[in-house]
Amino acid sequence: MAYSLTVNGKAVSADVDGDTPLLWVLRDTLGFVGTKYGCGVAACGACTVHIDGQPMRACQIPVESVGAAKISTIEGMAAHPVGKKVQAAWMELDVAQCGYCQAGQIMSATALLAKTPKPTDAQIDEAMNGNICRCATYVRIRAAIKRASGQKEV
């Protein structure tokens, strides 16, 4: 059936089975391919999106459960007051190696900073531990979060 969704502030519609995970609706039906598939079991964080501002793993959310909640993806972060700062920090420090996990990292980091503008190292660990970076760019991820929050980077 057709589901009405709000993605990055725009109303969209997806005609899919209700049990289809939001990840695949975003990627294959709606074309928001910035959200990545990594594990399918909420173990890697590559598919992190915001549901009403909360970081969630899109691979675990059946589209029928979304309802009227507002979905934000990496494609919407340039228009997000915190997200754009996080993206800028990620660019300035050129955090990525392969880059595959970084959309999920940026989504988790944005949700962290929206709630906790000046996170401590322990708060960064807690908020970001669900996001695997296989290239292990963790030194730069931490530095970029510090930078985006206006804190000393090292």
Add this chain to the structure above:
Amino acid sequence: MTYHDLKANRREILTSVGAGGLTLAFSIASKAEAQDDTVKPLNAYVRVAPNGKVTITAKNPEVGQGVKTMLPMLIAEELDVAWEDVVIEQADSDPKAYGRQFAGGSMATPLHWEELRRVGAVARAMLIQAAATAWNCGPGDCATVPGNVVHKPSGKKRTYGSLAMACANVTPPDPKSLTLKDPKTYNIIGKPKAQYDVAKIVTGEPLFGIDVRRPGMLYATYEKAPVFAATVASADLEAAKSVKGVRKAFVVEGDPKAMSPGPGNIGQGLMPGVAVVADSWWAARKGRDKLNIKWNDHPTSKQSSKLFAEQAKAIAAGKAQRTARNDGDVDAALKASAKTVEAAYAYPFLSHANLEPQNCTAEFKDGKLEIWAPTQNPEPGRQLTAKTLGINPDDITVHMIRGGGGFGRRLANDYMVEAAWIARETGAPVKLLWTREDDMAHDHYRPAGFHFFRGGVDAAGNVTAWHDHFVTFGEGTTMAPSAGMSAAEYPARFVPNCRLEVSTMPLGVPTGPLRAPGSNALAFVMQSFIDELAHAAGADPLAFQIKLLGDKPTVGEPPAAYGAARMRGVLQAVGEMSGWGKTKLPMGEGMGVACYYSHLGYFAEVAHVACSPEGAVKVKKVWVAADVGSQIINPHGALNQVQGSVLDGLSEALHQAITIEAGRVEQSNFTDYRLMRISEAPAVEVKFLKTDFPPTGLGEPALPPAIPALTNAIFAATGKRIRSLPITPDMLKA
């Protein structure tokens, strides 16, 4: 280099990602600006648009190692163009234009350092010649400043853009005839550059193999046997097809050669399985769940990690199958040693675990096949696909798409052959995507291995005897892929009495290169056993390592020459950086040192760990001293590679093992095959020593010594010697 050094160059970083600050659309806008089909390219790599924008082709596959940015830097430097005016385009697989195109062996730098600078120099010489012709002067009267040719006597200038058209009439000079720049004058090489695709990465634009879309494209999933290469006995294709959105479900018999369990064959071709093709990937998966596949028995269904370990022990108790090296008299030297040590080491199979699961998109139309593949090795993929499908390789085009991690996994092209086969059977463009579980169950694993050591030191702390019986996988003298060892493996040639023996066991598990193949395991065993001998001798491990390297600058002849002086240099440097021997550490903490030469790079590393009585390991910091020659091409990328390699090594040592039981892989996802998380990642301080050697690569050589630096630090902290990986709390409990 540390972050502080990079910060001093922050302006440079900003400049390279967009003039005047952050322009998230940088690469797209520039690409459009640089488009002009009226101007002939200067050569296969360089095209100058009338507006002065220069398009440079990146020849090799990009999987996160940074070559899409780094290789064009070499061309841009000698072309003498401003980096802001450079647009980078990814090449397709085209060996006629670009030669070998692959991402492996940390070879991009050593293979291209000279060649691609000369490509840039040739293009610059052509622009100078075009200007000289216009000015009616000799090329000797001309010089360049970035983007312009200058007439020296008058100071007149012509932009490259205004000369590009006239270059069509200029004969390119012999690259060897040109004088390259003095490195002191470099504007681009040695200056930190952001990855060219950084804006696309942070905004989530389509970039990776998994993001490829074609008009009318369908989605495929492909199930293979958990026991490698077992064939399909039955499958309920009709049940799969009854799922909404499923278009096709069919058995693929596969290539008989891919099924033979001999080394070098298994997994290299089309493995048998069942394909499900649907309107969406989720529908294909749901269809797959209904297949109820029965697999035929296979000769490898009895193999297990446990049996391999038992078999290795039994082999080691007897006579080795083969002696690879026998210097002096090991047995006599052991008898005469002041101290002797015996130890058995083991390491497990490992998976590459690329975060982007294997995938490939293929379209078969009118006898021609077009492929979009995140591959590290396109040309062998094209050949394998041609052979398997029985079509002419010239009828296959391979587009190289950025891969979400390589680590050696994408040197194999199994996913490419599968996608091509399924697309032809389907008669529509198809994107094949493996599940995470498929990816973990069907890797080309880092082979497990077993080493049985005896070693001796004299009263003065010299290593007098070294005996390693390496039990590995293969048949006779043919090793399973990435399961071999060089007869010159260090410390061979540095120990007067040295015997290296090799025995093999047959294996029905696909193996292949994992980042720093061979070295990622051998560094652990060799450098740990050297550390054992240092402690047996009562010596400081760092001083012992330096002494073992002797006093000669190099030992052996190319290509197996070992730069002993270079290794002593990095060991001394890492000792200074880490405050080795000067830091008083609390109980339960320790520092360990290790060094390793691989991929033409010399690395010494010190790890500082804290171990709890419950057996938890916390790595507090790692110091790295590296010697990869005279020039770091992109310091920003170089630092990222080294830090990532070190953490990758720690992640392997602390967490990872693929185990085989009943012929199949037991792990299935990141829940039971763990990767390091941010909370575990220590700071990694890196220093590059510049030496008078040609620059070499950085994708791999920092990884191997990280593992023994860690395990040697654990010994210093706890007195527990780690002889098998991964490290478990049980090994460390007080």
